Amino acid sequence: MEPSLLEVKDVLKSYFENGKEFKVLDLIRFELAERDFVCVVGPSGCGKSTLLRIIVGLEPPTSGQVLFEGSPIRADNPQVAMVFQSFALFPWLTVTQNVELGLEAQGIPPEGRHARARKFIDAVGLTGFENAFPRELSGGMKQRVGLARALAIEPLLLCMDEPFSSLDPLTAQNLRDEILQLWANPDLPPKAVLMVTHSIEEAVYLADRVIVLSSRPGRMVAELEIDLPRPRNRKEPEFYGWVDEIYSLIV
Amino acid sequence: MRGLRGRLRILASIAILVAIAVAVFYPQAAWNAIQLPLFAVFSTTRMVFAYLLSLVFAITYGATAATNKRAAVIMLPILDVLQSVPILGFFPAALVFFVVTFQGSPVGIELAVIFLIFTSMAWNMAFGVYESLTTIPVDLEAAAASFGLRGMLRFRLLALPAAIPKLVYNSILSWSNGWFFLVASETFTAFGGTYTRPGLGSFITNAGLAGDATGIALGIGVLAAVVLALDTIVWRPLGVWSERFRMETTGHEVPRVPSPYERFRWLPRFPRLRRTFWASAQPVVTRYRRASVRLDRTYSAHPKVLRDIRFLDLAMFAVILLLVVVAGVFGLARLFLSPLPPAAAELPRAAASSFVRLALAYAIALAWTIPLAAWIGRSPRGSRYLTPVLEVAASLPATALLPIIVGFAILVTASLGPAAEVSAVLIALFSMQWYLLFNLIAGVRAIPDDLNEAARSFGLRGRAYWRRVLLPGMVPSLLTGSITAWGAGWNALIVSEYIPFLNPPPHVSGLGYLLDIATFNKPLPDNEMILLTILTMIVIVLAMNKLLWRPLYKRASVKYRVEV
Numbered sequence A: 001m002e003p004s005l006l007e008v009k010d011v012l013k014s015y016f017e018n019g020k021e022f023k024v025l026d027l028i029r030f031e032l033a034e035r036d037f038v039c040v041v042g043p044s045g046c047g048k049s050t051l052l053r054i055i056v057g058l059e060p061p062t063s064g065q066v067l068f069e070g071s072p073i074r075a076d077n078p079q080v081a082m083v084f085q086s087f088a089l090f091p092w093l094t095v096t097q098n099v100e101l102g103l104e105a106q107g108i109p110p111e112g113r114h115a116r117a118r119k120f121i122d123a124v125g126l127t128g129f130e131n132a133f134p135r136e137l138s139g140g141m142k143q144r145v146g147l148a149r150a151l152a153i154e155p156l157l158l159c160m161d162e163p164f165s166s167l168d169p170l171t172a173q174n175l176r177d178e179i180l181q182l183w184a185n186p187d188l189p190p191k192a193v194l195m196v197t198h199s200i201e202e203a204v205y206l207a208d209r210v211i212v213l214s215s216r217p218g219r220m221v222a223e224l225e226i227d228l229p230r231p232r233n234r235k236e237p238e239f240y241g242w243v244d245e246i247y248s249l250i251v
Numbered sequence B: 001m002r003g004l005r006g007r008l009r010i011l012a013s014i015a016i017l018v019a020i021a022v023a024v025f026y027p028q029a030a031w032n033a034i035q036l037p038l039f040a041v042f043s044t045t046r047m048v049f050a051y052l053l054s055l056v057f058a059i060t061y062g063a064t065a066a067t068n069k070r071a072a073v074i075m076l077p078i079l080d081v082l083q084s085v086p087i088l089g090f091f092p093a094a095l096v097f098f099v100v101t102f103q104g105s106p107v108g109i110e111l112a113v114i115f116l117i118f119t120s121m122a123w124n125m126a127f128g129v130y131e132s133l134t135t136i137p138v139d140l141e142a143a144a145a146s147f148g149l150r151g152m153l154r155f156r157l158l159a160l161p162a163a164i165p166k167l168v169y170n171s172i173l174s175w176s177n178g179w180f181f182l183v184a185s186e187t188f189t190a191f192g193g194t195y196t197r198p199g200l201g202s203f204i205t206n207a208g209l210a211g212d213a214t215g216i217a218l219g220i221g222v223l224a225a226v227v228l229a230l231d232t233i234v235w236r237p238l239g240v241w242s243e244r245f246r247m248e249t250t251g252h253e254v255p256r257v258p259s260p261y262e263r264f265r266w267l268p269r270f271p272r273l274r275r276t277f278w279a280s281a282q283p284v285v286t287r288y289r290r291a292s293v294r295l296d297r298t299y300s301a302h303p304k305v306l307r308d309i310r311f312l313d314l315a316m317f318a319v320i321l322l323l324v325v326v327a328g329v330f331g332l333a334r335l336f337l338s339p340l341p342p343a344a345a346e347l348p349r350a351a352a353s354s355f356v357r358l359a360l361a362y363a364i365a366l367a368w369t370i371p372l373a374a375w376i377g378r379s380p381r382g383s384r385y386l387t388p389v390l391e392v393a394a395s396l397p398a399t400a401l402l403p404i405i406v407g408f409a410i411l412v413t414a415s416l417g418p419a420a421e422v423s424a425v426l427i428a429l430f431s432m433q434w435y436l437l438f439n440l441i442a443g444v445r446a447i448p449d450d451l452n453e454a455a456r457s458f459g460l461r462g463r464a465y466w467r468r469v470l471l472p473g474m475v476p477s478l479l480t481g482s483i484t485a486w487g488a489g490w491n492a493l494i495v496s497e498y499i500p501f502l503n504p505p506p507h508v509s510g511l512g513y514l515l516d517i518a519t520f521n522k523p524l525p526d527n528e529m530i531l532l533t534i535l536t537m538i539v540i541v542l543a544m545n546k547l548l549w550r551p552l553y554k555r556a557s558v559k560y561r562v563e564v
């Protein structure tokens, strides 16, 4: 087993409203190593987004700790990149400018930025759209920009919050396969992927390991190694076996 | 484009011919015509300074309130009050302050004028910035944070662009408010003397004083031309450009003035001129960007420096706030602990008569704007021919029409007392009506076609159609328009109830009149009365906002909101 890239240690999260405590996440604990592809699945509202925001350092946990390469996570860590369900593209920036966002923040000079942005725009298949604005793109293309923007900072860990939920099924399937290719390619980032989804099928299709959360508050019900060979076929009985098992765990 | 240029050339030749004819037959008017462009430049310069000041203020104030929750608790109510209070009420006090500080020198008066225009522009812009920054989508904020955008870079790539749509929208509103105040402030009487700064506003006022009808017409014509030209070459393109910065999910709001793209659509856009301008501005922008990135990199490497700056900022804010609060409490305590001045007994009656006057003007405005808006909003032809005329008329601030209105009132009533009464109502009407009209038009246009077609297919016609479709569709925009119109009406009181440049000055009883005589008609201004009058106005305005408009608006937005 490789050394841990990410350690989530007993993370607990509560919100307080009118003095009353609402527990959203309860004692989440898992590790993630280089070359891992981990999916967190759970019903809507169980705290998946909150968990991911805590993991990338956008929100502090109420108690517990998130360690990245052994030290507490910070939101602006350039080794961790994020992809959003709503794409979160800046509407006033072109595709290239959006992709360069993280590079600009790192202070990389314009020439280096442009070259790197072009490389990842090509990698996600958006060649020719460098100067388009997000509003001119379809949903699938927007998410490709979001992906290129995350990859451009060459992260070790790619975190994705339901990245395919607002896309049509065909586009979503294409993008899933492309993510798998990127992850399998040792020359391209990322080294590891952590993805949150409410779709059990998607989790079984993509992940080596699935972490199953119960509904509110989100509690870890199981951590399963999916040992199906790749590429996986949704029609095979083994695939269905896994889907059914996870389904029964959640219900 | 050929056709347009040809038409422009014909227009130019006609203008030159007219100019020559005027120069030969009316030498006085010709002299005016030479002076006027210069005056236009002076007035516009004042507006630009006030606007830049407002812009800096709006961004700093709005951004501070949006990022600092503790400060926002105090900053927002202050802004709310300043936005809804008749700012012109403070004008006398501000004038006295600037004139005394600079011992009557032109610089002081110039600053007073700019300050006054600033007070009419700044607040809604600051609110716009605050609203934009607090409604940035959570995921966009998260993306900015996780990709490490900080400091100046975050401001340039996230905060400023996110604020641009509302900032531009409110700038257009503020700019037209500014003209009203500019004209009101370029000439004024205080300490038994009359102070004048050269400009279009003072030119019109002086022409009115001298009874020079050509002068009045020329002044108003040039003012209209300047307003329209700036709208065409600055505000409309800015409005279109700001569209790029809109978040895709947010819907369009009901505009309080015609929206920037609808307004002046019939005027030429000069694409080549604009391209040339941007091409020459590009290098400057690039250099500024480089410098700001360098600055940011230098500082973000030193979190301690950043923390110190923030701390200093907060400390300064706290000190200023403390000073303001202490001074305010002290002043109020002094005011109410000492016996009230005898003139204070007039306050309730004055307030009542001002209110009745505004209510009358409001009723007249409603009576003609509702039917006209219903017609224009539904008839493309009416809209095409009438909108340009109405927009030109609306672009003239009521203060600039003052000489005409007063002259008209004297002509109609043939005696000074009733004339003052009529002109006071008319000025209020001219300040209020356009807000109502353009909001109502927007409201009628916003009624979905489906709804109209459904109404037609069910045979809804005449009164039933008005009751079931048109009027309900107008309600939300009627309320927005009313709030703005009443705000403008309270401001108009100060110029409408007492007209100092006529001899003897016609006046009617009212809050505006009390305020004016407390400031101008004595060797020294009567501070107590100024404060009491302003306080009375503020209480009435805030009470109306909180007890009448807000509840109505809340109910209307639940009941009449049309789902799209």
Ligand SMILES: Nc1ncnc2c1ncn2[C@@H]1O[C@H](COP(=O)(O)OP(=O)(O)O)[C@@H](O)[C@H]1O
Binding pocket: A015, A024, A042, A043, A044, A045, A046, A047, A048, A049, A050, A051
């Ligand atoms: N800032 C917040 N304040 C209060 N409650 C919140 C906040 N953010 C999320 N929640 C609550 O936490 C729960 C989990 O939300 P989320 O993580 O978005 O769920 P998921 O992504 O699994 O659908 C929801 O019920 C939501 O209402």
Ligand SMILES: [Mg+2]
Binding pocket: A048, A049, A050, A162
């Ligand atoms: Mg979610």
